[in-house]
Structure formats: structure tokens, C-alpha cells
Amino acid sequence: MRLLRQLELGFRDTDIPSVVAGAGDPGAAVGPESFRAVFSKHQDVDLEEKARELLRTNGACRIAMEIRVEWNARLKTCAGRADYCGKLISLNPRLCDHGATEVDRTLRHEIAHLLAHFRTGHRRILPHGVEWRQACQDLEIGDEKRCHTLPFPISERVQRYLYKCPNCQRDFPRVRRLRRAVACLTCCRAHNGGEFDARFRLRLVSIR
Ligand SMILES: [Zn+2]
Ligand SMILES: [Zn+2]
Numbered sequence: 001m002r003l004l005r006q007l008e009l010g011f012r013d014t015d016i017p018s019v020v021a022g023a024g025d026p027g028a029a030v031g032p033e034s035f036r037a038v039f040s041k042h043q044d045v046d047l048e049e050k051a052r053e054l055l056r057t058n059g060a061c062r063i064a065m066e067i068r069v070e071w072n073a074r075l076k077t078c079a080g081r082a083d084y085c086g087k088l089i090s091l092n093p094r095l096c097d098h099g100a101t102e103v104d105r106t107l108r109h110e111i112a113h114l115l116a117h118f119r120t121g122h123r124r125i126l127p128h129g130v131e132w133r134q135a136c137q138d139l140e141i142g143d144e145k146r147c148h149t150l151p152f153p154i155s156e157r158v159q160r161y162l163y164k165c166p167n168c169q170r171d172f173p174r175v176r177r178l179r180r181a182v183a184c185l186t187c188c189r190a191h192n193g194g195e196f197d198a199r200f201r202l203r204l205v206s207i208r
Pocket of ligand 2: 165166167168169170184185186187188200
């Protein structure tokens with residue numbers, strides 16, 4: 001089974017690995033916690049219908065018939081996942097904190113993975129290579145970044161490391177020390193078109 005994670009922790013093939021992280025909102029953890037307690041995994045027929053339609057209009061009728069979309073609370077840090085063999089898209093319930101726009105964008109990001117695979121057949125492709133990029137364009141998210149990171153509070157584990165955005169001062173609690181350059185998504189979006197910007201690189205302020 002091939003799993004394509006939406007959250008790549010940096011670029012494997014560049015000198016300066018970087019990730020853009022979302023802004024931490026401690027208050028946001030309340031809703032999805034209760035949501036997750038009730039639904040560890042559940043199908044979403046509305047999103048499935050949307051995925052079906054998008055695949056169909058892009059010529060992937062065969063997978064459109066089989067596609068399933070589920071919310072899966074077992075996804076901890078990645079926003080979404082696409083499994084081509086199982087024709088399954090899994091979404092992180094914590095995405096709901098970020099509104100319908102982020103849910104839609106993540107769904108399209110994952111559909112783009114399936115579409116890219118469908119179009120190339122058995123040929124091996126890079127997860128976020130040209131085929132995926134083309135699929136993103138066809139799905140009207142042409143500006144999608146391969147590193148699309150959202151803030152997911154991980155409440156089950158102790159968040160020992162507290163990082164801060166030097167610009168907006170938002171907190172980014174993390175379970176592990178960040179091994180790569182990570183910047184605040186909100187500020188990168190506001191001032192640098194969503195691209196990584198070292199000016200907004202998170203700074204470690206305390207360790208518990
Ligand atoms: Zn991806
Ligand atoms: Zn910021």
C-alpha cells in the first residue's frame with residue numbers, strides 16, 4: 001500500500017530544508033478533541049461526492065467510482081493522506097478548526113495525488129513532482145505548495161518545546177525539537193506569498 005503524506009517534513013533534495021507551519025491557536029483544540037473522541041474514523045459522503053465530481057470532470061472516471069473519503073483521527077500531524085491502491089483519501093479531523101476552505105484545499109491536494117497516479121499508470125513519479133503540479137492546476141489549486149503544514153495541537157503527548165513566531169508572536173508548542181527550518185504560515189502568507197521566509201522562522205523560547 002502506498003501512502004502519500006501531505007505533510008512532508010522538509011525537502012529531502014535541497015540544501016536548506018524548510019517547512020511552513022501554521023499559527024498555533026491553543027483554544028482551537030477543544031472542538032476537535034470531542035469530535036475525535038466520538039469518531040475515530042468515519043466516512044464523509046458529501047466530500048466523497050465532491051471528490052467523485054472532481055475526478056470525473058478530470059477524466060478519471062474509473063477511480064471516481066471507487067473513491068472513498070474518510071475523517072481519520074489517527075492522523076496525528078499530517079493534514080491528509082491519499083492511498084492510490086485503496087482509492088482512499090483520509091483527512092485529519094483537526095482540519096475542521098481551519099474552516100471549509102482548508103478542508104477543500106486539502107481534499108484537492110490529495111485528489112491531485114490520485115489524479116497524477118491515474119494519469120501516469122505504473123510509472124513511478126515523485127509525490128509532488130510535475131504530474132502532481134499539473135493535477136493541482138486542473139483542480140484549481142495551481143498555487144498549492146508541497147509543504148502545506150497546518151498547526152495541529154498534539155494534546156495526547158507532552159509538548160515540551162515552545163516555539164514562537166518572531167513576527168506575530170504566536171505560540172507553536174511541539175512535542176519534538178524542530179530539526180529543520182520552520183516558519184509561521186500566517187506570516188509567510190501575509191508577507192511572502194506563502195513561501196518559506198526566514199524572517200518568520202520559529203524560535204525556540206522554552207523547553208519543559
Ligand atoms: Zn501531498
Ligand atoms: Zn507569524
